[in-house]
Amino acid sequence: MSEKKKKKPHHYGNKHISPAELGRYIEQTLLTPNATEADVIKLCKSAIRYNFCSVCVHPYYVPLSKAILSGHETTVTTVIGFPLGMTMKNIKVYEAMQAALYGAQELDVVLNIGAVKSGNLDYVAGELSEILAANKSIVHTAIIETCYLTEKEKSAVTEIAAGCGVGFIKTSTGFGPKGATDKDVKLIKNVLKDRAGVKASGNIRTLPQVMRLIKSGAARIGTSAGLEIMQEALAS
Amino acid sequence: MSEKKKKKPHHYGNKHISPAELGRYIEQTLLTPNATEADVIKLCKSAIRYNFCSVCVHPYYVPLSKAILSGHETTVTTVIGFPLGMTMKNIKVYEAMQAALYGAQELDVVLNIGAVKSGNLDYVAGELSEILAANKSIVHTAIIETCYLTEKEKSAVTEIAAGCGVGFIKTSTGFGPKGATDKDVKLIKNVLKDRAGVKASGNIRTLPQVMRLIKSGAARIGTSAGLEIMQEALAS
Numbered sequence: 001m002s003e004k005k006k007k008k009p010h011h012y013g014n015k016h017i018s019p020a021e022l023g024r025y026i027e028q029t030l031l032t033p034n035a036t037e038a039d040v041i042k043l044c045k046s047a048i049r050y051n052f053c054s055v056c057v058h059p060y061y062v063p064l065s066k067a068i069l070s071g072h073e074t075t076v077t078t079v080i081g082f083p084l085g086m087t088m089k090n091i092k093v094y095e096a097m098q099a100a101l102y103g104a105q106e107l108d109v110v111l112n113i114g115a116v117k118s119g120n121l122d123y124v125a126g127e128l129s130e131i132l133a134a135n136k137s138i139v140h141t142a143i144i145e146t147c148y149l150t151e152k153e154k155s156a157v158t159e160i161a162a163g164c165g166v167g168f169i170k171t172s173t174g175f176g177p178k179g180a181t182d183k184d185v186k187l188i189k190n191v192l193k194d195r196a197g198v199k200a201s202g203n204i205r206t207l208p209q210v211m212r213l214i215k216s217g218a219a220r221i222g223t224s225a226g227l228e229i230m231q232e233a234l235a236s
Numbered sequence: 237m238s239e240k241k242k243k244k245p246h247h248y249g250n251k252h253i254s255p256a257e258l259g260r261y262i263e264q265t266l267l268t269p270n271a272t273e274a275d276v277i278k279l280c281k282s283a284i285r286y287n288f289c290s291v292c293v294h295p296y297y298v299p300l301s302k303a304i305l306s307g308h309e310t311t312v313t314t315v316i317g318f319p320l321g322m323t324m325k326n327i328k329v330y331e332a333m334q335a336a337l338y339g340a341q342e343l344d345v346v347l348n349i350g351a352v353k354s355g356n357l358d359y360v361a362g363e364l365s366e367i368l369a370a371n372k373s374i375v376h377t378a379i380i381e382t383c384y385l386t387e388k389e390k391s392a393v394t395e396i397a398a399g400c401g402v403g404f405i406k407t408s409t410g411f412g413p414k415g416a417t418d419k420d421v422k423l424i425k426n427v428l429k430d431r432a433g434v435k436a437s438g439n440i441r442t443l444p445q446v447m448r449l450i451k452s453g454a455a456r457i458g459t460s461a462g463l464e465i466m467q468e469a470l471a472s
Binding site: 031034035036037038058059060061062068082084085087088090091094095098099102112113115117118120126128145148173175176201 | 348
């Protein structure tokens with residue numbers, strides 16, 4: 001395969017996207033319950049190789065990831081209250097503070113979906129505000145776990161999170177029965193406008209899927225298949 | 237159905253077990269990602285009705301469960317580092333302290349399975365010791381998530397947890413690809429002897445399954461189908 005062919009841009013809507021640009025959309029994710037140190041090292045090395053935007057790892061693996069990625073453009077993202085979002089508020093605040101202290105540059109916070117489904121939206125807003133206030137200089141993402149929400153709830157929590165000042169809304173934890181859909185990305189983007197970006201995540205495994213999600217408005221793609229997607233982009 | 241028939245004991249090995257005794261084995265569990273306040277209230281009421289040993293709820297729902305179960309025999313169990321066990325040690329310690337402060341009477345702690353799989357057993361032991369030291373008068377359970385472990389690892393973490401002084405070893409979170417098996421219950425019991433009990437959990441849905449697990453050595457059954465299992469026992 002020629003170098004020229006490798007760099008052929010992919011199309012979404014009327015825009016082009018090169019493999020190098022594609023890498024900047026990808027948040028390479030490893031949140032399996034049995035992820036080892038060796039797995040994390042491999043993940044970070046692949047992120048450096050393709051200049052991925054970020055890696056997303058368990059809090060326990062933040063120091064290791066940070067050490068490997070030091071001096072590279074790829075940031076370290078970790079998760080707060082993951083994947084159920086239903087621990088106590090103080091714990092989520094403390095987890096966020098500690099993760100930042102250990103070197104996490106971005107925090108993906110799972111909203112308390114039980115509170116959303118119980119109609120306690122004020123609690124959800126208060127919790128997110130406190131978490132954001134704990135680390136003012138860090139990019140926060142609210143994971144809203146779309147698969148459990150009605151359309152009205154998706155809009156409501158997006159509005160709440162935008163009001164709190166998050167950098168991104170993320171569709172899914174990857175642990176629910178369903179991941180990102182084009183329709184949900186469009187809905188969230190429509191509520192957000194330019195106040196924050198949309199991270200599509202959950203069961204994203206192919207290049208055409210990524211291109212559709214970007215076309216729908218996703219600014220970032222959270223996936224554990226970043227490597228395979230890049231290889232698909234470079235080979236096509 | 238006559239009252240006499242309702243009270244017919246079920247058999248496991250050469251022992252008998254009545255429906256009333258069966259209720260004392262059951263830890264009625266609600267750890268779904270979208271559990272509402274209404275769901276928790278329903279759960280606690282069913283636990284009172286059948287005098288279940290315990291309910292197991294998200295930390296967020298400890299105060300609500302505690303308020304409903306006050307004055308009843310059923311205890312409130314909650315989960316620490318659930319279901320992935322891979323947040324930072326300090327967070328798990330703080331979560332345990334806070335959960336006890338809010339009224340939890342038993343704590344089910346997910347071990348850091350990533351650390352187990354990376355061979356860092358000293359870390360796992362240290363973490364569990366610190367969590368137990370934070371609440372000395374409370375019953376702790378170590379969830380070892382058997383589905384990700386080799387036979388050797390299952391024995392090793394059981395030995396570690398017994399050494400730390402847990403009250404129970406629990407087989408599964410219910411979020412992994414596989415739940416409790418008779419074989420795993422026997423293996424854990426064989427390592428433990430009388431130092432602690434075995435809680436079987438994960439995908440337990442029928443009375444015959446419960447009777448087999450008790451026969452294999454389980455002292456407690458963690459299940460979200462406690463109601464259905466009791467109804468099966470009362471009808472048979």
